[in-house]
Amino acid sequence: MLKRTHRIHELNNSLIGKEVIVNGWVDRIRNLGGIIFVWVRDRYGIVQVLFEPESPTYEIAKKLSAEYVVGVKGILRERPREAKNADLASGDLEILATDLEILAESKTPPIYINREEGNEDIRLKYRYLDLRRKSLQSNLIFRHKLMQKTREYFNSLDFVEIETPYLMKSTPEGARNFIVPSRIKKGTFYALPQSPQIFKQLLMIAGFDRYYQIARCFRDEDLRADRQPEFTQIDVEMSFVDQEDVQKVIGDLVKYLFKETLGIDIGNVPSMKYSDAMELYGSDKPDLRFGMEMKNLTDQIFVRNLGFLKPSEEEEVKMIVVPPNEVLSRKELDGYAESAKSFNLRLGWAKFSDGKFTGSIGKLLTNTDLGVKAGESVLICTGQQNNLNSFLGKVRIDIANKIKIIPDRTFKVLWINEFPMFEWNEEEKRFQAQHHPFTMPYLEDLANEDLSKIRAHSYDLVINGWEMGSGSVRIHTRSLQEKIFKLIGISEEEAKRRFGFFLEAFEYGAPPHAGFAIGVDRLVSIMVGAPSLREVIAFPKTTSGTDLMMDTPSEVTEEQLKELGIRLEGNS
RNA sequence: GGGGACGUGGUGCAGCCUGGUUAGCAUGCCGGUCUGUCACACCGGUGGUCGCGAGUUCGAGCCUCGUCGUCCCCGCCA
Known part of the structure; x- marks a missing residue:
């Protein structure tokens, strides 16, 4: 195999006259009859390769077609002055081929790799081809960089990155859980986490003090351009802090990320009360651009x-x-x-x-x-x-x-504070926690008869009219937690059954703590200007929750169902 | 659960309102000419269950109903 000596972005003037080998995909071919130009593309760039009729490689080069995988050996040389291409990073250079190896052939691809067109269903079905496109590659590389900078930031502040389970218990309130049947205990089920909320609070009780995780979360609800059934959060929790401390850490993180990835200074993040946001903008996520x-x-x-x-x-x-x-x-x-x-x-x-x-x-x-x-x-x-x-x-x-x-490419970041603790659920005729039931209410509001008037120590981060994340100060005493459960209509027995372990944990020295979570998919989308989350996720799902490439969700075998003790209704 | 848009050669679209002869354009693909192209150019060719099913009609890509899929929105998403 012709193994590469350089990746394409590494080709430069200092290598002129030297023999180089590159590996990559055939991007475009221009066969002028006597002479063949081929663009070879790798993750880093594109370079022009020149095949001359005298070369023994010429006959092989004639067989090339789009998306063939090749190894090309040749002499790197400067292009003639009038033949330089300013649109190409390597446009002053070209490789005069002396050897060519076809490493893999390709059928005619169903989408154009080098054009921004194509229906999304075909792009999703052939996602591995779609992902060859420059725009998707740069989005994913941007995302990678953002995650690395995030880790760098938290590590420097002595945060500990801790993984929490994906197989957990169904939580009350909020989004529908994805359910996973247990084989060993037939008739019982795990739930995939909507967020690592309870685990990170337990980690605070355990004394970890400063936790973060780039965690996958799952919510079985209907989808939108800005909602996927599984999504990623930068999840954070801190002990011995108040709301301002958390907002400082997260605000500085966001500021750092904008600076490090886009080179933009967003300044310090201002705050606005929920009530002011509603009064002035009619939204709890106002667009201040x-x-x-x-x-x-x-x-x-x-x-x-x-x-x-x-x-x-x-x-x-x-x-x-x-x-x-x-x-x-x-x-x-x-x-x-x-x-x-x-x-x-x-x-x-x-x-x-x-x-x-x-x-x-x-x-x-x-x-x-x-x-x-x-x-x-x-x-x-x-x-x-x-x-x-x-x-x-x-x-x-x-x-x-x-x-x-x-305005384009402008980022208006702000905090929204003092959300209502409860909101009325008309369907179930009861109040429910607007953020989640572990949120600390304003204690001075608690005497209020009207639950809708009670404010919560919860806060959202908003960028350009998008909710980018949310967090709160948490309850850390059993008595208050029980009181809140009661107010939202979770009976004592139910609370014990579902959260007994959690309530018990509060009795063994739970420190005051607070936290936050940022939606990575949304943050990356807004930073790269992507119209949909699908543009920043390697293998996203459609709005009906299917993966068109794998064709899933899909049926499982009788044996699999039997093992789980599950029988399907109807004739399916 | 509800509303809307879309579905036509490999790909992107037109044709549908106002039903009627060989379904058009671009690109791709195949063949040919061409030694400095860069979305190479030029010449020739290939390629279609018009998403699927039913109905109306002498006749349906076009009208009607249903259904499936994709996208957008409402509900929903602590």
Whole structure:
């Protein structure tokens, strides 16, 4: 075998005149009749190889086709001045072939390796070919670098990386678990972890003090562009710390990662209260790359005269101001008013130009009340607070996308603090933990009769409108943990049955602790500008949770089922 | 669970609204000409169960219904 002497990026001017061997895949062939140019590609780059008719390799070279694997021996030389290619890193050089070995042939590939096109189902079916593409390779290499920098960062702060089990116990609340049947104890099941939450808390109780892990997590829920059934988290837990300490460590990590991988200084990460985020942006993950914050007009006198927009006692009135643009048509603005109705909201709009307002509520407005600039439009919406916030929050983002005011390659990172401890589950008619039931509530709020008013020491990291991770201060006493279980309707017996070991652990000296977890897939996606998580995962699943390459999930044999003591319903 | 978009030679798309003769374009692939190309060029050729099933019709890639798959969204995802 012609074994390589150099990887392609290592070829440079100092090697001109020397004999080199490269290994790689045939990327492109240009056969000019008398002379054949072949681009050979490896992980590091592309180099042009030249086959001349006089060479004994010429006849072999004629057999080459796309994606053949080759070893090429030849003399590295400078290209003639007029034949240099500035688009190629090795464009000043070429290899004059003296020997060629075909290491593997290839069928005509079903996707083009060197073009950014192709339907995703075919790309996923032939993922090993898709992964030959530059964009995917650089995404995965970026991801590798980010994980290495993460380890470097935590190691330097005396964190210990500890693995936790993938076969564990089903947890209450939250996402559906993937279930794994036990063969040895028929009729019983493991669950794959939604996160290593309980284990990392136990590690704190064990005294490890500072733990991290780059951990796989599993959630059996419906998928989206930003959700895979298995995903990776940078999981962190610390003892003898408060919220600020954790945010400092994580904030510095994110800052370090941006600096080390992209060379971007994101500055220190600012904080915002959950209630402010909802009030200003209608979202607990606000995108701060652009303005258009919501303005609350409820207490302004003039809204009493806004006709159908006049608020009732329990309603609010909010406005967003849209910068001058040529994009938003009357029809589109009317469209927002129309969709507002389906959320039990009332919306009117007007554009300010030539000193007056035009539009659905133009006649009702004066600029002494609003103070907008020429060319700006306003959308004013009235209704029940929660609906109003989430609706206008979505409209804000929708409009910003349409009028293209969201800057590219900009990263706005922030903390959202003081989340509500509980949220109402309408289906089950009970409160449940908004973060998870191990979260420390604000103790001064606990006396509150209205559970929705109790704040939690939980916090999210948000980048550009994406939830990038979340964490909390944890409960570390049995009595408080039991109290929280009770509040969310987990009975004492159930708590004991499912978490007895955990509650017991609190009785043997549990230190105050807090932690966080960052979604690696999302972080990498946003940093490389990938439109979907599938672009930063080597072997992702489709939105229906299947792997098109392996064709799984798939059936198992009768024998396998029998061993597990499982019988399928129906005739399958 | 619900809504929407898409499914046509190996690949990417057009054709569907308004049903009618050999399903078109690009690229790939095969053959030929060509000694400085770089998405080489030029000439010739090859390649299609129009996702699958049913229905309407004299006739379906096109209309209808169902079904499967991919993608996006809502629910869901502590």
